Amino acid sequence: MRFLLSGALLFSTALGTAVPRAEQKVDYTGFKVLRLKLPNTKQNIQGRIEKLAAHVLNPGKEALDIVVSPDNLEDIKALVPESVVINEDVGAALAEEGELKSADFSVAAVPSETWFTAYHPYADHLTFLSDLQGGFPTQSEIFTAGTSVQGRALTGIHIWGSGGKGSKPAILIHGTVHAREWISTMTTEYFAWQLLTKYASDATVKSLVDKFDYYIIPAVNPDGFVYSQTTDRLWRKNRQTVSTSTCVGRDINRNWPFKWEVTGGASTSPCSETYKGQAAGDAPENKGLVAQVNSLRDGKGIRLYLDIHSYGQYILWPYGYDCSLVVHNSAQLRSIATSAAAAIRTVSGTTYTIGPSCSTLYATTGSSVDYIDATGNSTYSYTWELRDTGTYGFVLPASQIQPTVRETWV
Numbered sequence: 540m541r542f543l544l545s546g547a548l549l550f551s552t553a554l555g556t557a558v559p560r561a562e563q564k565v566d567y568t569g570f571k572v573l574r575l576k577l578p579n580t581k582q583n584i585q586g587r588i589e590k591l592a593a594h595v596l597n598p599g600k601e602a603l604d605i606v607v608s609p610d611n612l613e614d615i616k617a618l619v620p621e622s623v624v625i626n627e628d629v630g631a632a633l634a635e636e637g638e639l640k641s642a643d644f645s646v647a648a649v650p651s652e653t654w655f656t657a658y659h660p661y662a663d664h665l666t667f668l669s670d671l672q673g674g675f676p677t678q679s680e681i682f683t684a685g686t687s688v689q690g691r692a693l694t695g696i697h698i699w700g701s702g703g704k705g706s707k708p709a710i711l712i713h714g715t716v717h718a719r720e721w722i723s724t725m726t727t728e729y730f731a732w733q734l735l736t737k738y739a740s741d742a743t744v745k746s747l748v749d750k751f752d753y754y755i756i757p758a759v760n761p762d763g764f765v766y767s768q769t770t771d772r773l774w775r776k777n778r779q780t781v782s783t784s785t786c787v788g789r790d791i792n793r794n795w796p797f798k799w800e801v802t803g804g805a806s807t808s809p810c811s812e813t814y815k816g817q818a819a820g821d822a823p824e825n826k827g828l829v830a831q832v833n834s835l836r837d838g839k840g841i842r843l844y845l846d847i848h849s850y851g852q853y854i855l856w857p858y859g860y861d862c863s864l865v866v867h868n869s870a871q872l873r874s875i876a877t878s879a880a881a882a883i884r885t886v887s888g889t890t891y892t893i894g895p896s897c898s899t900l901y902a903t904t905g906s907s908v909d910y911i912d913a914t915g916n917s918t919y920s921y922t923w924e925l926r927d928t929g930t931y932g933f934v935l936p937a938s939q940i941q942p943t944v945r946e947t948w949v
C-alpha cells in the first residue's frame with residue numbers, strides 16, 4: 540500500500556502528532572489483480588513495479604501477480620511485455636470472501652464444524668483453540684512459542700495419543716506466517732480439530748495420533764494477522780519497524796537463521812514484501828519459533844514439518860536457497876507429495892504442482908522449510924500453498940473453506 544500509506548503518514552504529520560494514528564481500513568474498490576509476464580531483464584523493472592503496485596502477491600517463475608490501483612494501471616502495463624487481468628475488482632472479491640464472523644462461544648464446548656464455514660477475528664481463534672483443548676484435556680494442551688513484536692503469544696495446541704505427552708517424534712505445523720493467507724489458519728485448525736474429535740471413532744486418526752506428538756500453531760504471525768483484519772486485508776509481513784525506514788514489517792519466512800545471508804531469495808529493502816530483516820533471526824516471532832524447533836529436535840526429533848500458505852496449489856520441499864541442490868531424501872519427499880496430490884485430485888479434482896521449492900517456484904533464503912530440514916533435522920519438510928491459482932488469491936470465498944480444509948486433510 541505504498542501510496543495509500545504515504546497519504547496516511549502525511550495526515551498524521553499534518554496533525555503534528557506522534558501518537559499512533561488510527562489507520563483507516565484500506566479500500567480496494569476498483570483495484571485489479573494483474574498477472575504480469577516479466578521480460579528477461581527482470582531486475583531492472585522489478586523495483587519500478589514494486590513502487591507502482593499496491594501489493595506484490597505471489598510471484599511465479601516468469602510471472603508476477605500484483606494488486607494495482609486504477610490510477611497506476613496503465614503505467615504498470617507499459618512496463619511489461621504482457622499482462623492479464625485476473626481479478627477485475629479486489630473490492631468485490633473481498634465482499635465475496637464474507638464478513639469476519641464472531642462465533643458463539645457463550646458456552647465453552649468443543650467447536651462444531653460450522654467453525655469452518657466463515658473467517659473469524661483473531662481473538663476467536665484463541666477461543667477456538669482453548670475450547671477444543673478443553674474438550675480433550677488428557678491428550679492436549681495449549682502451548683506458546685515466544686511472543687510477537689506487539690506482545691502477542693504465538694499460541695499453539697499440542698496433541699498426543701496413548702503413549703502420553705511428549706513420548707513420540709514431533710509433527711510440527713505452522714499456519715498464517717503470511718498474514719493475508721487466511722485459509723491457512725482454517726486449514727491448520729481443521730487438522731487439530733480432526734485429530735482430537737475423530738480420535739475415539741476413527742481408527743486411522745487414532746493410529747496417527749498414537750504415533751506422533753503434534754504441535755500446531757495456526758497463526759505464527761499474530762500481529763500481521765490482526766492488521767490484515769483491522770486495516771489492510773492484503774498485509775503479509777510482521778509489524779516490526781526499522782529506524783532506517785518508514786516501511787513496516789519483516790517477512791518471517793525470509794528471516795530464519797539458515798542461509799539467511801545468501802543473496803537473491805529475499806529483499807534487503809524494508810519496503811519490500813520479502814524484506815529479510817537486519818540480521819538472521821532478528822524477528823521476535825522467529826526467535827520463539829527457532830527455540831521451539833531446536834527443542835523438539837533435541838527431544839524426540841521432528842518427523843514432519845508443514846508450513847501451510849496460500850495461494851498457488853503447490854507442495855514444495857527443500858531447498859529454497861539454491862536451485863541446483865538436491866536434498867538427500869528427495870525421492871521420498873517427491874513420493875509423499877505425489878501421493879498427497881493424487882489424493883486431493885481424487886476427492887475434489889483440485890490439482891497441485893509439486894517439486895523442490897527453488898526450481899519449482901522461486902528462490903527463498905531464510906525460509907522455514909530449509910531451516911527445519913537442515914538445522915531442525917526434520918525427516919520431511921514441506922511448504923504447502925493452498926487454493927486457489929489466482930482467481931481469488933488470498934481472498935478465497937468463505938464457501939471454499941470447507942472444500943479446501945477437507946481435501947487438504949485427506
Ligand SMILES: *[C@@H]1O[C@H](CO)[C@@H](O)[C@H](O)[C@H]1NC(C)=O
Binds near residue numbers: 836840916918
Ligand atoms: C536427526 O534425526 C535422525 C532421525 O531421523 C537421528 O538419527 C539423528 O541422530 C538426528 N541428528 C541430529 C543431529 O539431531
Ligand SMILES: [Zn+2]
Binds near residue numbers: 716720
Ligand atoms: Zn505465504
